[in-house]
Amino acid sequence: MNALRTTEALLYLDDVHRSFDGFKAINGLSFAMKSGELRAVIGPNGAGKTTMMDIITGKTRPDTGTVLWDGSVDLTREDEADTARLGIGRKFQKPTVFETHSVEDNLLLALKDDRGVLATLFARTSKAQAARLDELLALVRLSDRRKDLAANLSHGQKQWLEIGMLLAQDPKLLLVDEPAAGMTDDETMRTADLLKDIAGAHAVVVVEHDMEFVKALGCRVTVLHQGSVLAEGSLEHVSADPRVVEVYLGR
Amino acid sequence: MLSRLLDPRTAIFMAIMAALTIGVPVLNGAGLLPDYLVPLLGKWLCYAILAVALDLVWGYAGILSLGHGAFFALGGYAMGMHLMREIGPRGVYGDPILPDFMVFLNWKELPWFWLGFDSFPFALLMAMLVPGLLAFVFGWLAFRSRVTGVYLSIITQAMTYALYLSFFRNEMGFGGNNGLTDFKDVLGFDLQSGSTRAGLFVLSAVLLMLTVLVCRAVVTSKAGKVLVAVRDAESRTRFLGYRVEGYKLFVFVLSAVIAGLAGALYTPQVGIINPSEFAPAESIMVVIWVAIGGRGTLIGAALGAVLVAAMESWLTGVAPELWLFALGAMFVLVTLFLPKGVLGLFGAGNLPAFAKRSEVPA
Numbered sequence: 371m372n373a374l375r376t377t378e379a380l381l382y383l384d385d386v387h388r389s390f391d392g393f394k395a396i397n398g399l400s401f402a403m404k405s406g407e408l409r410a411v412i413g414p415n416g417a418g419k420t421t422m423m424d425i426i427t428g429k430t431r432p433d434t435g436t437v438l439w440d441g442s443v444d445l446t447r448e449d450e451a452d453t454a455r456l457g458i459g460r461k462f463q464k465p466t467v468f469e470t471h472s473v474e475d476n477l478l479l480a481l482k483d484d485r486g487v488l489a490t491l492f493a494r495t496s497k498a499q500a501a502r503l504d505e506l507l508a509l510v511r512l513s514d515r516r517k518d519l520a521a522n523l524s525h526g527q528k529q530w531l532e533i534g535m536l537l538a539q540d541p542k543l544l545l546v547d548e549p550a551a552g553m554t555d556d557e558t559m560r561t562a563d564l565l566k567d568i569a570g571a572h573a574v575v576v577v578e579h580d581m582e583f584v585k586a587l588g589c590r591v592t593v594l595h596q597g598s599v600l601a602e603g604s605l606e607h608v609s610a611d612p613r614v615v616e617v618y619l620g621r
Numbered sequence: 622m623l624s625r626l627l628d629p630r631t632a633i634f635m636a637i638m639a640a641l642t643i644g645v646p647v648l649n650g651a652g653l654l655p656d657y658l659v660p661l662l663g664k665w666l667c668y669a670i671l672a673v674a675l676d677l678v679w680g681y682a683g684i685l686s687l688g689h690g691a692f693f694a695l696g697g698y699a700m701g702m703h704l705m706r707e708i709g710p711r712g713v714y715g716d717p718i719l720p721d722f723m724v725f726l727n728w729k730e731l732p733w734f735w736l737g738f739d740s741f742p743f744a745l746l747m748a749m750l751v752p753g754l755l756a757f758v759f760g761w762l763a764f765r766s767r768v769t770g771v772y773l774s775i776i777t778q779a780m781t782y783a784l785y786l787s788f789f790r791n792e793m794g795f796g797g798n799n800g801l802t803d804f805k806d807v808l809g810f811d812l813q814s815g816s817t818r819a820g821l822f823v824l825s826a827v828l829l830m831l832t833v834l835v836c837r838a839v840v841t842s843k844a845g846k847v848l849v850a851v852r853d854a855e856s857r858t859r860f861l862g863y864r865v866e867g868y869k870l871f872v873f874v875l876s877a878v879i880a881g882l883a884g885a886l887y888t889p890q891v892g893i894i895n896p897s898e899f900a901p902a903e904s905i906m907v908v909i910w911v912a913i914g915g916r917g918t919l920i921g922a923a924l925g926a927v928l929v930a931a932m933e934s935w936l937t938g939v940a941p942e943l944w945l946f947a948l949g950a951m952f953v954l955v956t957l958f959l960p961k962g963v964l965g966l967f968g969a970g971n972l973p974a975f976a977k978r979s980e981v982p983a
């Protein structure tokens with residue numbers, strides 16, 4: 371893993387620790403991702419999946435450890451807005467879209483552009499941006515709902531809108547927390563296909579519980595347990611690991 | 622651009638305001654409108670401007686400021702200081718430089734912070750700069766530390782209360798308990814004359830219209846969409862890369878500057894400015910105006926301010942002991958039956974009303 375250090379790795383975490391009131395949420399976690407890689411992160415409840423995402427996006431600061439972006443930027447010094455501007459997009463487990471805005475405005479706000487107050491005060495949507503909005507709306511299958519308030523979308527549609535918002539940001543890395551939660555089987559498979567399409571142009575980390583979904587992604591899997599990596603490899607490889615079986619099936 | 626600013630309801634509001642701007646002085650000149658009503662109407666319009674300023678931060682950015690009266694009062698004091706200096710040797714004690722209250726307190730010379738206020742442009746600048754600066758420092762500290770929700774409301778209340786207590790003190794140099802009063806004229810125009818009062822009314826009406834236009838420009842821009850996003854899902858907005866504190870600071874300062882200007886127009890029309898304007902209850906009153914009129918609509922806030930102020934003037938005249946009960950009842954009834962405020966009666970429009978939220982307001 372050290373071979374990746376500061377050279378190939380887009381995201382690099384080494385020996386990261388973080389505890390909350392004595393509870394070690396992250397305990398010596400090391401993790402690395404290449405550009406364009408698709409990775410599934412699995413693990414039982416409390417394994418530290420969400421805390422790991424919080425640390426990567428600057429929401430939570432680690433107690434100790436290294437978190438490097440693109441081999442050079444120290445993510446432990448950045449806040450949420452900084453990490454978003456660096457190119458880290460995050461999708462939450464519970465879909466969080468701006469309910470009082472239209473579907474179109476949700477995407478417009480996410481669209482890669484100057485985020486400063488003055489810039490947005492005088493912003494006008496360019497032709498290229500309008501075309502990109504049309505493209506995104508078609509991609510997430512919400513073209514006919516563009517003027518509707520996001521509050522009026524179904525749960526699955528909100529999930530898709532949020533994925534659309536992530537894509538609008540055009541991040542280098544997407545952190546996707548349980549994208550298939552609450553989706554029908556059909557929607558789940560379509561979401562897996564969409565994520566596979568996205569990977570390559572963007573690095574994608576998918577946190578998921580649904581093993582069918584992880585199988586459909588067909589990518590490298592990292593198993594977290596008690597705040598550190600328990601196993602890593604193909605899904606067949608990690609499911610054959612007796613420690614993983616033990617963690618998932620209980621002792 | 623203009624069609625973006627003037628949605629149907631705002632256009633109607635502008636038309637009514639334009640009619641009032643011309644109508645009130647004309648009717649007063651023709652003897653059809655009693656003299657005492659002109660400064661009273663002007664005062665209500667100043668309240669309306671203050672309410673619109675609060676709605677900008679509360680209705681759109683979700684910042685429930687319970688201290689907006691402080692910005693209004695600071696603007697009022699800045700103008701009051703100029704009016705005091707303009708009295709000159711016509712005061713009771715006849716001192717050419719020192720206002721009466723300073724002579725009374727045996728002060729020998731003008732404190733440094735009174736220097737420059739003999740100039741009207743300087744006083745006007747201060748009426749915007751002082752509230753703006755206070756809002757900037759306060760907002761910078763509060764928003765950067767991510768103080769939100771009730772905690773923010775409480776510290777805004779503490780801010781106005783601290784000023785309230787300070788301005789009561791004679792040593793502060795702002796006339797203590799009595800405040801600033803006995804004004805004679807402004808820019809050479811006699812404050813008691815009908816034409817000056819009509820002029821001040823017209824200025825208030827114009828400032829209200831300008832305020833609504835400026836605020837509409839902000840809330841209909843992409844920055845306005847960001848503000849509503851902050852209001853409804855603050856942390857989500859951060860993860861999109863928006864620096865939330867910058868947006869909050871921008872509207873908070875803009876709102877304070879507008880409130881300060883409203884205060885500067887209020888003082889000459891009311892004839893006095895004293896520490897009671899800083900009273901916490903005054904700031905809460907502004908929130909009630911906005912809630913009754915309809916938050917997140919701008920013109921609803923203006924409507925609410927005028928409605929409540931008119932009710933207050935009328936009821937405190939006929940049955941003063943009933944006024945607070947009536948105010949309470951009005952607030953409860955509007956909250957229960959008109960969640961979008963009085964303006965909600967006139968069509969919902971396409972404004973971002975408070976709908977159910979994806980994120981619990983902190």
